Every structure is written in C-alpha cells, then in structure tokens.
Amino acid sequence: MDAVAPTAEVDARLVARLRGAGLRVTPQRLALHRIVAATPRHVTAEALLREATADLPGLALPTVYSTLELFAELGVVRRVAAPGAARYDTDPTPHDHFTCTRCGTLLDLDTSAGRAAATRAAEAAGHRVASATVVVTGVCAGCAADA
Ligand SMILES: [Zn+2]
Ligand SMILES: [Zn+2]
Structure with a gap:
C-alpha cells in the first residue's frame, strides 16, 4: 500500500469528479487516471499511450487525447499552452513554465510574479x-551547457 495515495483513494477522487459532472466511470478512465x-510531471498523450498499452491493449491515441481533455475539464490535469505537442500538467494548481526550443523540455518555474502582473x-x-x-x-540549462 502506498502511504501517499492508495489506488482506492486515487480512484475515489476521479469517481467523485466524474459523477459530479454526470459522466460515466469506465475502467479505461480509471486506469489512465492512475x-x-x-x-x-508534464505528460504528452503519446507518452501516456506508451505507458498504458500494457494495461489497456487496443487503446488508441485519440482516446488518450479525449480522456486527457476530459481530465483537464474536470480539473485533474491542466493543459499547458506551450509550443509543440500538447502537454498535460499533473499538477493542476496554477504555476508558470519554461520550455526549451532545442530539446522541447517543459519545466516548472518557481514564481507566479509574471502571471500576477499580467492578470493585474x-x-x-x-x-x-x-x-x-x-x-x-x-534554451534550457542542460542544452546551454552542451553547446
Ligand atoms: Zn533543452
Ligand atoms: Zn507544470
């Protein structure tokens, strides 16, 4: 048993959100949410599909996309508006990001000053x-060091 978030607790969180929105609880939604x-982290639909195919054979990329979009609507993940492939942040609380134009990495920034100023x-x-x-x-620190 994981002390931080047992599977039953993780499942219960999604079940409550799906029912609250009048949506069906499916084994696929539960498995992807787990x-x-x-x-x-910041996950792409492609990466999630690769991880999920062992548990969910026959799972297709459009289904992963629509499930991630559904999770975003439910507030489970947050879609990050960054260049490149759509990234879904498993930390749905608002925070800022840095993205590298060379390797495509997406990193959290430890500040909300820019967002607060833009909002004001x-x-x-x-x-x-x-x-x-x-x-x-x-260009991220890693790529800058390589150059
Ligand atoms: Zn980089
Ligand atoms: Zn983030």
Whole structure:
C-alpha cells in the first residue's frame, strides 16, 4: 500500500469528479487516471499511450487525447499552452513554465510574479480574467551547457 495515495483513494477522487459532472466511470478512465496520478510531471498523450498499452491493449491515441481533455475539464490535469505537442500538467494548481526550443523540455518555474502582473494589467484595462499562463521560452540549462 502506498502511504501517499492508495489506488482506492486515487480512484475515489476521479469517481467523485466524474459523477459530479454526470459522466460515466469506465475502467479505461480509471486506469489512465492512475498512471497520471502516479507521478507529478508534464505528460504528452503519446507518452501516456506508451505507458498504458500494457494495461489497456487496443487503446488508441485519440482516446488518450479525449480522456486527457476530459481530465483537464474536470480539473485533474491542466493543459499547458506551450509550443509543440500538447502537454498535460499533473499538477493542476496554477504555476508558470519554461520550455526549451532545442530539446522541447517543459519545466516548472518557481514564481507566479509574471502571471500576477499580467492578470493585474488585464484587470486594470477592464478585462475579466479567466486564467493566465506564463510560458518562458529559450534554451534550457542542460542544452546551454552542451553547446
Ligand atoms: Zn533543452
Ligand atoms: Zn507544470
């Protein structure tokens, strides 16, 4: 038994969200959610499909995409608006990102200052803010060291 989040607890969280939204609980949704909930990271549909095929033979990429989009609507993951393949953040709390234009890595930034300032500027201009995303792009420390 994992002390942090036992499978039953992970399942219960998704079941509550699906039922709350009037959606069906399926073995496929539960299995994909278990994989997503296992590690904090930024996952692509392709990577999730590779990990899930052992448990879910016959699973297709469009299904993984639609399930990740569903999880995003339910607030289980957050879609990161970064260049390249769609990335889903298993940490749904708002935070900022850095993405590398060379290797494509997506990393968390330990600040919300840019997002807070952008939100204030939008509100000061009379806009109603729904969400704010800050993605800093450039060459990551690892790639810069290789150059
Ligand atoms: Zn890089
Ligand atoms: Zn993140």
